[in-house]
Amino acid sequence: MCACSSSWQRGVEWTGILQELVLYGWCGQGQKGWVAQEAACGFQELHLRCIAHGPVVHIHPREINFGTIPVLKDKSKIIHLENHGVIPAPFWVKMARKRSCWRIEPSEGVLHPKCEVLVTVTASLDDIKEFKDQVKVLIENSHTTVIPVQAVGIGTTIVTDKNLRSELDLKSHFRNPVMS
Structure with a gap:
């Protein structure tokens, strides 16, 4: 739903001059402003069209x-x-x-x-x-x-909490067996 208001005063007629009209509309996202210029020579109907879009x-x-x-x-x-x-x-x-x-x-x-x-x-x-x-x-x-x-x-996904070099002694578990 849209609503509209303007700065144009009702009943005031400007002749032979360029008049600026500011329109404000509300369409879902809040207030939008448009400016229209019209050469006023008696009553004229002004048609405006606006295409609203979301954030840029x-x-x-x-x-x-x-x-x-x-x-x-x-x-x-x-x-x-x-x-x-x-x-x-x-x-x-x-x-x-x-x-x-x-x-x-x-x-x-x-x-x-x-x-x-x-x-x-x-x-x-x-x-x-x-x-x-x-x-x-x-x-x-x-x-x-x-x-x-x-x-x-x-890299590696194996991480120890503390340095194990001084404490880890695998002794003969990984020795090559002596072949005779």
Whole structure:
């Protein structure tokens, strides 16, 4: 449902001059403003048409490749969300897989007009293999953006609580047997 008001005074007639008319409309997302110019020569009917759209949010990068990273050590990359529109843009960010090795911070919020939010994507790999997933950025009253992410784990997943070199003595358990 839409409503409309204007700055035009009823019953006032301007003749032979250029008149600026400011109209304000409310369509779901709040107040929108339009300016119309009309050369007033007696009563004229003014037709306006407006196409409303949701927030104008630019998201980059469009893909994230962490390359090779050590397993069991976190590594982060940044996604930029920029609101170029004039209305606030509530957003939610989540991974496509339920049990993902990536974390998102912040995972939700409001992107204010003419502002930017930095979203941190953190990889925490637990194996030496290639990992792939997708970051889904959902903007209210706009489209969903899918950003592919990938990384390859390197190193080892065996970690001890303390240094065992001085305490570990395997003695003859791994000796080559003497052959006669």
